[in-house]
Amino acid sequence: xxxxxxxxxxxxxxxxxxxxxxxxxxxxxxxxxxxxxxxxxxxxxxxxxxxxxxxxxxxxxxxxxxxxxxxxxxxxxxxxxxxxxxxxxxxxxxxxxxxxxxxxxxxxxxxxxxxxxxxxxxxxxxxxxxxxxxxxxxxxxxxxxxxxxxxxxxxxxxxxxxxxxxxxxxxxxxxxxxxxxxxxxxxxxxxxxxxxxxxxxxxxxxxxxxxxxxxxxxxxxxxxxxxxxxxxxxxxxxxxxxxxxxxxxxxxxxxxxxxxxxxxxxxxxxxxxxxxxxxxxxxxxxxxxxxxxxxxxxxxxxxxxxxxxxxxxx
Amino acid sequence: xxxxxxxxxxxxxxxxxxxxxxxxxxxxxxxxxxxxxxxxxxxxxxxxxxxxxxxxxxxxxxxxxxxxxxxxxxxxxxxxxxxxxxxxxxxxxxxxxxxxxxxxxxxxxxxxxxxxxxxxxxxxxxxxxxxxxxxxxxxxxxxxxxxxxxxxxxxxxxxxxxxxxxxxxxxxxxxxxxxxxxxxxxxxxxxxxxxxxxxxxxxxxxxxxxxxxxxxxxxxxxxxxxxxxxxxxxxxxxxxxxxxxxxxxxxxxxxxxxxxxxxxxxxxxxxxxxxxxxxxxxxxxxxxxxxxxxxxxxxxxxxxxxxxxxxxxxxxxxxxxxxxxxxxxxxxxxxxxxxxxxxxxxxxxxxxxxxxxxxxxxxxxxxxxxxxxxxxxxxxxxxxxxxxxxxxxxxxxxxxxxxxxxxxxxxxxxxxxxxxxxxxxxxxxxxxxxxxxxxxxxxxxxxxxxxxxxxxxxxxxxxxxxxxxxxxxxxxxxxxxxxxxxxxxxxxxxxxxxxxxxxxxxxxxxxxxxxx
Numbered sequence: 001x002x003x004x005x006x007x008x009x010x011x012x013x014x015x016x017x018x019x020x021x022x023x024x025x026x027x028x029x030x031x032x033x034x035x036x037x038x039x040x041x042x043x044x045x046x047x048x049x050x051x052x053x054x055x056x057x058x059x060x061x062x063x064x065x066x067x068x069x070x071x072x073x074x075x076x077x078x079x080x081x082x083x084x085x086x087x088x089x090x091x092x093x094x095x096x097x098x099x100x101x102x103x104x105x106x107x108x109x110x111x112x113x114x115x116x117x118x119x120x121x122x123x124x125x126x127x128x129x130x131x132x133x134x135x136x137x138x139x140x141x142x143x144x145x146x147x148x149x150x151x152x153x154x155x156x157x158x159x160x161x162x163x164x165x166x167x168x169x170x171x172x173x174x175x176x177x178x179x180x181x182x183x184x185x186x187x188x189x190x191x192x193x194x195x196x197x198x199x200x201x202x203x204x205x206x207x208x209x210x211x212x213x214x215x216x217x218x219x220x221x222x223x224x225x226x227x228x229x230x231x232x233x234x235x236x237x238x239x240x241x242x243x244x245x246x247x248x249x250x251x252x253x254x255x256x257x258x259x260x261x262x263x264x265x266x267x268x269x270x271x272x273x274x275x276x277x278x279x280x281x282x283x284x285x286x287x288x289x290x291x292x293x294x295x296x297x298x299x300x301x302x303x304x305x306x307x308x309x310x311x312x313x314x
Numbered sequence: 315x316x317x318x319x320x321x322x323x324x325x326x327x328x329x330x331x332x333x334x335x336x337x338x339x340x341x342x343x344x345x346x347x348x349x350x351x352x353x354x355x356x357x358x359x360x361x362x363x364x365x366x367x368x369x370x371x372x373x374x375x376x377x378x379x380x381x382x383x384x385x386x387x388x389x390x391x392x393x394x395x396x397x398x399x400x401x402x403x404x405x406x407x408x409x410x411x412x413x414x415x416x417x418x419x420x421x422x423x424x425x426x427x428x429x430x431x432x433x434x435x436x437x438x439x440x441x442x443x444x445x446x447x448x449x450x451x452x453x454x455x456x457x458x459x460x461x462x463x464x465x466x467x468x469x470x471x472x473x474x475x476x477x478x479x480x481x482x483x484x485x486x487x488x489x490x491x492x493x494x495x496x497x498x499x500x501x502x503x504x505x506x507x508x509x510x511x512x513x514x515x516x517x518x519x520x521x522x523x524x525x526x527x528x529x530x531x532x533x534x535x536x537x538x539x540x541x542x543x544x545x546x547x548x549x550x551x552x553x554x555x556x557x558x559x560x561x562x563x564x565x566x567x568x569x570x571x572x573x574x575x576x577x578x579x580x581x582x583x584x585x586x587x588x589x590x591x592x593x594x595x596x597x598x599x600x601x602x603x604x605x606x607x608x609x610x611x612x613x614x615x616x617x618x619x620x621x622x623x624x625x626x627x628x629x630x631x632x633x634x635x636x637x638x639x640x641x642x643x644x645x646x647x648x649x650x651x652x653x654x655x656x657x658x659x660x661x662x663x664x665x666x667x668x669x670x671x672x673x674x675x676x677x678x679x680x681x682x683x684x685x686x687x688x689x690x691x692x693x694x695x696x697x698x699x700x701x702x703x704x705x706x707x708x709x710x711x712x713x714x715x716x717x718x719x720x721x722x723x724x725x726x727x728x729x730x731x732x733x734x735x736x737x738x739x740x741x742x743x744x745x746x747x748x749x750x751x752x753x754x755x756x757x758x759x760x761x762x763x764x765x766x767x768x769x770x771x772x773x774x775x776x777x778x779x780x781x782x783x784x785x786x787x788x789x790x791x792x793x794x795x796x797x798x799x800x801x802x803x804x805x806x807x808x809x810x811x812x813x814x815x816x817x818x819x820x821x822x823x824x825x826x827x828x829x830x
Contacts, residue, residue: 051440152544
């Protein structure tokens with residue numbers, strides 16, 4: 001087990017190296033440079049050259065990459081030129097906010113998705129199944145940023161139950177309740193699409209398992225239907241659903257880019273949008289690396305969970 | 315789960331019941347983005363300026379409601395007859411928020427930090443707009459309250475540049491203490507002092523009771539970044555902010571009719587125009603250029619596409635520069651008949667022209683729709699237009715080196731702080747792209763060059779005003795551009811916010827605002 005873990009973690013290194021190289025090349029390929037973005041209308045060649053020199057961007061591309069890599073090995077992600085602060089401080093703060101949002105969205109979508117899938121499989125073709133299938137279809141097809149705006153309009157403006165944006169109240173607040181209060185709408189929005197996907201898969205997996213021989217055996221043994229469904233069938237279906245939840249983690253992190261912008265959630269998604277717009281290479285690098293690491297870790301976690309539930313995989 | 319759900323809902327809703335509106339004497343401002351830094355010399359964005367002008371003062375400032383220069387930290391000043399020496403007499407007893415005195419040594423420190431690469435604190439930059447003061451040769455301390463600037467050559471926009479946020483005065487002691495992190499620990503002399511910056515959530519300023527110009531009525535101002543305009547609107551409607559900036563034009567009308575809000579609008583020193591390629595193609599003939607000005611329905615653009623968020627422009631100098639603006643020059647009327655007549659007279663053969671359009675960019679308003687409406691107007695008078703669209707950074711990369719061989723027209727917008735800036739950088743024959751300037755349409759007119767040079771050297775604002783009147787009339791007549799619109803900035807305040815007005819500088823002055 002430990003050897004497996006170490007192997008998986010070591011595999012991260014080439015992935016990160018490749019990702020950082022791709023990000024670097026892409027940022028070099030897209031038109032525009034940070035100096036022009038900062039100077040705006042005043043970007044004369046002279047001013048751009050002067051600012052590039054002060055920002056250390058007058059060096060060749062391979063040189064810039066090597067300098068960045070060298071600093072990275074010393075644990076220094078550099079200094080963001082658009083925010084004038086160390087990348088590590090910004091990325092760390094932003095990432096913890098995203099983790100709170102994405103983590104609770106992932107939890108919420110797993111709960112909602114599994115529950116909905118389970119009910120609709122057990123009551124196949126019943127009215128509950130039909131309603132859930134319809135809701136799932138709507139959930140999957142609704143653009144999440146639009147849904148977010150709709151929820152803000154309903155539950156922050158028309159019915160002032162929740163704050164429209166932000167992570168904590170502007171004055172007072174700052175405690176756990178305040179956080180949950182601000183978290184509810186964005187986490188719900190972010191979880192709905194993924195919940196739909198999970199619900200569909202859970203339903204299919206459950207239906208397949210329920211037709212298998214060991215379920216018939218369990219029923220023949222005289223076990224209660226409740227026990228058959230929850231202890232035997234659900235557990236078996238979970239094995240094929242959990243890796244999908246791991247993959248959904250990636251979608252949830254990606255979706256956070258929109259949702260964080262709509263709800264002004266101070267996370268890494270909205271940070272990346274700003275960083276790309278201001279051509280802040282170091283900030284983009286730092287953010288993307290962290291997202292990559294967390295995506296890989298989420299999947300690793302899903303694999304571990306899967307092997308915990310299914311002894312055959314151990 | 316069935317039992318848990320109601321409990322969960324109740325606990326989530328409970329805080330909602332005590333969810334308070336913004337308290338009295340605290341103004342919450344909905345900004346369009348997180349500030350980059352609170353070091354006025356290190357930033358370039360209007361979004362940051364809106365905070366800075368409340369934290370800091372400059373030697374001079376814009377007089378309330380105008381773009382005229384008025385005393386601030388300097389009580390008065392003297393300009394040498396040759397226009398190269400500016401001597402400022404500082405106000406007595408002014409202190410920075412950290413308790414250190416504002417004096418001539420502090421002023422010298424501020425400019426040398428920006429301009430002198432060998433200065434020990436130059437590495438707290440970069441200072442992208444330091445070139446505003448590139449004419450400064452030396453800053454001399456005459457006595458503790460007198461400071462003198464020696465310029466390399468006469469440069470009349472110097473005072474306007476001092477009134478710009480790049481001329482705000484920071485505390486040298488605070489820069490020494492915090493070094494590169496100064497931008498997050500600012501200390502100025504302004505009406506509000508810095509209290510807290512919670513990254514991506516809020517910047518809090520508190521009243522400065524010792525403010526030299528009288529303590530402000532507000533106890534605190536909180537700037538919140540809310541980058542999505544729809545979310546910003548939702549925050550205004552749900553009472554999460556008291557003042558919203560940059561309201562989408564679509565949302566303005568319902569707010570105008572709602573007595574719970576007040577809508578503020580103010581045209582500023584901005585110009586949206588089309589650069590015409592005067593070197594080659596049909597627009598090398600001034601009659602064809604005038605025809606384009608007659609053919610395009612600017613009022614239609616401003617009212618229908620920009621939904622009233624701009625005013626029709628007449629020339630290169632915006633009316634916001636009231637002191638320098640020539641009221642006798644009026645916009646080209648929409649007159650397709652006149653346009654056709656001029657095109658016939660010039661012998662235009664109906665060959666197609668190329669219009670560069672950008673997808674969006676600083677101050678560009680609604681460039682794609684504007685471009686297609688302009689295309690339709692020109693086509694209606696017999697000028698076929700081919701549009702080429704580019705992303706903003708690519709766009710600048712194509713337009714700034716000059717339009718020759720590529721295009722006949724290009725959309726452009728500028729926001730400036732002195733009537734000198736735009737024509738000098740974009741119409742002077744020394745500003746051709748080959749000289750590193752922005753004259754992408756290659757307009758060249760010795761008469762205009764002479765007027766601009768004289769205005770730049772003049773130290774008498776009456777004489778400067780007269781020269782800019784002539785610039786406006788000449789450029790209007792010669793039409794090196796199609797003059798389209800001056801953008802109006804807007805803001806909406808909750809009805810209980812009092813004493814607020816937008817400034818033509820677009821700076822957000824909150825010194826006199828109250829909120830009982």
